[in-house]
Amino acid sequence: MAECPFCxxxxxxxxxxxxxxxxxxxxxxASPGHVLIVPRRHLMTTVQASQDELVALFALVPTVQxxxxxxxxxxxxxxxxxxxxxxxxxxxxxxxxxIPRYTGDVADPRGGIRWVLxxxxxxxxxx
Numbered sequence: 001m002a003e004c005p006f007c008x009x010x011x012x013x014x015x016x017x018x019x020x021x022x023x024x025x026x027x028x029x030a031s032p033g034h035v036l037i038v039p040r041r042h043l044m045t046t047v048q049a050s051q052d053e054l055v056a057l058f059a060l061v062p063t064v065q066x067x068x069x070x071x072x073x074x075x076x077x078x079x080x081x082x083x084x085x086x087x088x089x090x091x092x093x094x095x096x097x098x099i100p101r102y103t104g105d106v107a108d109p110r111g112g113i114r115w116v117l118x119x120x121x122x123x124x125x126x127x
Contacts, residue, residue, distance in 0.1 A: 006038045006093040016063050020056035023064050026097070033068045033100040037061065044092050045083050057096050064098050076101040080113050088116065 005027075014022045015035065026034040037060045039053045046054065061079060068074055078099040082089040101109065114121040 004042055004093050005091060006036075006095065007042050009038075015067060016060060018056050018059060020050075020053045021060055023060050023098075030097075030099050031101065031105060033072045033074065035064050035068065035098045037064065037096040037098060039094055043094050044089075045094060046081065049094060057094075061096070061098060068098070068100055072100055073102070074100040075103045076109075078112055 006024075009022070009024060013024050015025065016023045020041070021037055021039050023035050023037045026036050037057050039049060039057060041053065043049055043053075049057075065074075065077060078101055079097065080099075081094070081096050083094075110124065111121040114123070
């Protein structure tokens with residue numbers, strides 16, 4: 001698909017890969033070192049992915065983490081998928097975000113990805 005930015009990547013954009021997936025730096029990083037892991041086959045959601053493709057996506061996560069730790073002083077990672085437009089997916093090709101996190105990058109990191117629904121994120125103060 002010529003219109004899909006992930007289907008027309010150049011080899012020099014790829015930082016690591018396996019049979020079914022590849023990793024690239026995010027063009028609009030949420031933090032320094034933000035990487036996307038993308039299936040080679042064009043598909044939009046996890047439901048469309050084969051078991052082998054899903055395994056391949058997640059198999060690259062530790063490889064990416066090790067590569068990033070060589071270049072950045074990373075304290076943690078947020079790893080996630082926006083699966084569909086209502087979940088915030090803006091590129092219609094499945095991809096997994098590996099976002100390096102740094103101590104102090106937000107005032108209070110508790111709740112992590114729960115902050116996509118801010119009114120439900122702070123569950124610890126409701127108990």
